[in-house]
Amino acid sequence: MIPAAFEYHRPTDLQAALATLQEFGDEARVIAGGHSLVPMMKLRMATIGHLVDLRAIADLKGIRIDGAAVRIGAMVTQQELIADAALARAAPILRETALQIADPQVRAVGTIGGNVANGDPGNDMPALMQCLDASFSLVGPNGSRAVKAREFYEAAYVTAREDDEILVAIDFAAPGGGYAYEKQKRKIGDYATAAAAVTIRKDGTACSAASVAMTNLSDVPVWSKAAGDALVGSACGPADVGRAVAAALADIAPTADNRGPAEFKRHAAGVVIRRAIERAWSRA
């Protein structure tokens, strides 16, 4: 498997990267870790004239934690997320999720920015970001803007990011409380058959806040407001969890693939979501 030829650019600052995107328009595309894009290019399912590699742009690196505010540079790798002790304290769900992505070598190269920006419904970070109500900082020729993760995904591989914009960072508030990322997959390296990200805060014996989002159960990640609402105010007993699961399932639209028919995925999703809620509640 050999990709078609391309020109390679490695800008060292954001402005230069944006200028290259501007210059080559439709023919240009940014590459981060490349573990989604490179196989697509090798299979010649993607042909790109100008590849703009973001690896040398220092501004895109780094994890900053300021109280509850977390900012993660787009070029931070999954391995760096996993290894960051401060992040593991502030928002351990990132580590838990990242460990379930692909395999060690892919995590060593794959970035959080690539994972959220590619728009692949199989990627795990988009649902997590929706669960956390993160926002994505995009920089383009007309300056920068922030787009909520919950508003970013339009269809498979179609996002709110314009072709001439670059995702530079992800911001979210550490949720506190309990958390879980539960994923069913066929093997290491596979995308999810069904996966769910859940955060829950507990006030006394009742749930005071909850957020539920799901991976690979629609052509976009799905944040289920109704599922979270069903938990808030309850003691997350079996009936409450059942209501939340039912609400979440009402928001998904799985399709058949080699992992199984839609009906199976819906059933597995129900189990996965319930387990994620129960685990998050047990940690709250």
Place this chain on the structure above:
Amino acid sequence: MNEMAPISREERVEKLKGLGCSRKRVEDVRFTQGKGNYVDDLKLPGMLHGDFVRSPYAHARVKSVDKSAALALPGVVAVLTAEDLAPLNLHWMPTLAGDKQMVLADGKVLFQGQEVAFVVASDRYVAADAVDLVVVDYEELPVVTDPFKALQPDAPVLREDLQGRTSGAHGDRRHHNHIFLWEAGDKAATDEVIASADVVAEEMVYYHRTHPCPLETCGCVASMDTVNGKLTVHGTFQAPHVVRTVASLLSGIEEHKIRVISPDIGGGFGNKVGVYPGYVCSIVASIVTGRPVKWIEDRMENLTATAFARDYWMKGKIAATKDGRITGLSCHVTADHGAFDACADPSKFPAGFFHICTGSYDIPVAHVGVDGVYTNKAPGGVAYRCSFRVTEAAYFIERMIEVLAIELGMDAAELRAKNFIRKEQFPYHSALGWEYDSGDYHTAWDKALKAVGYADLRKEQAERVEAFRRGETRKLIGIGLTHFTEIVGAGPVKNCDILGMGMFDSCEIRIHPTGSAVARLGTISQGQGHATTFAQILASEIGLPADSITVEEGDTDTAPYGLGTYGSRSTPVAGAATAMAGRKIRAKAQMIAAYLLEVHDGDLEWDVDRFVVKGAPERFKTMKEIAFASYNQAIPGVEPGLEAVSYYDPPNMTYPFGAYVCVMEIDVDTGVHEIRQFYALDDCGTRINPMVIEGQVHGGLTEALAIAMGQEIAYDEIGNVKTGTLMDFFLPTAWETPHYTTDFTETPSPHHPIGAKGVGESPNVGGVPAFSNAVHDAFRPFGLRQSHMPHDHWRIWKIARDLGLHG
């Protein structure tokens, strides 16, 4: 300092590192350092790269191929199509199964991924670009991927080249997509037993299509030396001598002008037995261009176009008395062979050795019939880590036993024990015509059941079912049992041949004057460690340390003719040849020793590494001394030198067997499973290297795990391959693979010179039914009889749903 004390007999045995020793592998020194020599490592001066234009359609007419744009690309040297090969009569080639196969699409394509044109360019990048520039005009035709639909009267005609032919290489064809009907056993008697039996269990057992998928794909480098007129082909060949003969027959180049070399091979598992269009095109391209041409397939090409395995629909009936004594077995197979019949079987056996399907059981009467069918799928049908169609047979009988146990309301372990061929019945003549050489099934079975605590497991399982019914758990326990009997070591020349070449094998030994040796064999290791183990056989036979013996394989210019490595035949056949050649060496050595010791031949006896004068242990000659003498003494009536060659035609196959138990936890809601315990007892006769045997068992079990639990070549209804990359084609990682417990009994083969039977494929043959039976067993209390593999999450979930376990 004292004189060195003479070493003891035990120390001398130990020094040899012969039979039974877990000798460390000699191959590993280079492999661990990245210094293996695989075909894609080869780089010859001026070498070109070949790449295929392949069909995106499963069935289409090829109206035109326009190669002008590709030829115009700088670096492109040639683009070959069927039209270019036709004048050489190489646009089609014979298959191993008596059919013929297109090398490049001749007017139509019959499966997705079929080779349409071969691009030859200066490097792999240009070749890939040129593939994109070849414009092929296709007209789509109706596709059939279901072998039952293929046999319907109005099914599309796939093989237009065979239209009107009412018979083929294996007898009558009764339909335009029918290849053969092959039968064994007594149909009338079997039907009668089944019609009058107390109990009959009937089931359709499907063994799905999969692929051997060695980690190294197939490839070759063809190099025509235009000055000497000699063609050298390096490639991933499990049978290099056969490739040489085929290449000679196809090309008209005399066989002594062809040299075939199998370098290190990165796993084969049956995938590298056949001859593929890539080899033919590379050879033609090298002859045409006068330059070496390399062709290495990528993984997607490997999975979609080179030899698949299995795809057998097996309809069985098993009859028994009320108390569980099996009285008869019948099986009809609908065998999906894909677009061309390219099964790799001995010529007279179009369904391989499927008629070993009476398994480990004493079944008085049986019948099998196998219908081969063409469909719009890739050709192949190779023995994926098994002897020819033996995994299909073992899976069939081990499923039928389970179904019969359900029908009888009996424990499946007890039913097996009740019907095993008894130790005193060997050699045993099966109802389908085999002579089982040896076995002791009850001993192995009892040992296995005891080792796993079978009775306690059944108790735990019953308690779990109760807990499940009370709503306390959503997990069930399955206990997967298997007792398999394999038939390996093809095979006796009187009935086993490939393309007319008898399936003997060979070994040639040269002892050097200073007491070291080189042995060359007609086989080729693909990871089995022949360089290590064959030296051990020889060390025990000739008394020279294994470390002083080099084993070479794979170069047809130096190795004696052999039929190669597949079907667990290396140890039973080439291993026997090695022992026999060693014995020839020893016989000559005895004459030399007698001369040196001035005694009669008969006054000497062999002792580990020397000939000793009977009754005078202080008078001896070591093999090392004899070796030297053979080159420097003029011995009356004895030629100088110490060499031997043996071509071994086995009198029978060997019949390894084993008892496996798999304990599996299954989540009925998600279909997720966990292997809690896997116990594998193998009896492969005499054990040459226990470490290597254990490694083979671990590996074979893991391939079985993959096949049973998720691995498949799946097609959609228009013939697209749905599982063409390792994202979807399941190969387990270390994470999904359980820890195995291995065990053994040792029942030597009575006809093999050292009693060895072969082991590499047993764990796949026995492993698949063990894993599958565990899944079935978990749901037996809820009424499951049969559910087809692979048992991936959704299919297990579907079992539970269909049984009403989701509420």
Place this chain on the structure above:
Amino acid sequence: MAKMQLRLTVNGEAAELLVEPRELLVYVLRERLGLTGPHVGCDTSHCGACTVDMDGRSVKSCTVFAAQADGADVTTIEGLGAPGGLSVLQQAFREHHGLQCGFCTPGMITRAHRFLQENPNPSEEEVRFGMAGNLCRCTGYQNIVKAIMAAAAELNAVREAAE
């Protein structure tokens, strides 16, 4: 398309060569630098046979363009041996029969080398998880796990003795 000047450090030595940006790192190593230890098994970053160490991380070199590797420090299996022989890991793979056909072995050992630096004292479960990016078709992993555990113990003993 324009070629570019690629600068790499490979197994401690500087290398400079003219390449197309699209060339894959694995082929640059294998075909231009003659380091045929890393193998191509799957082409889609699943099998790990092409694993090399790049700037202190395990990466799959079939999924890295030459251009992306410009300036990188790369170590292949050929750079992991001990002077005059096998390293502790290589020896452990041989000792515990952690390989058969040898095709996955260079990637496997290269990954294990990095893994033991990430986690010098792993449990068996951690070894299985840490090695899950490398497929082996022959061994069933049991002896690979055993070899890595044994190498870890030996390396730790050497480290402790040195302290």
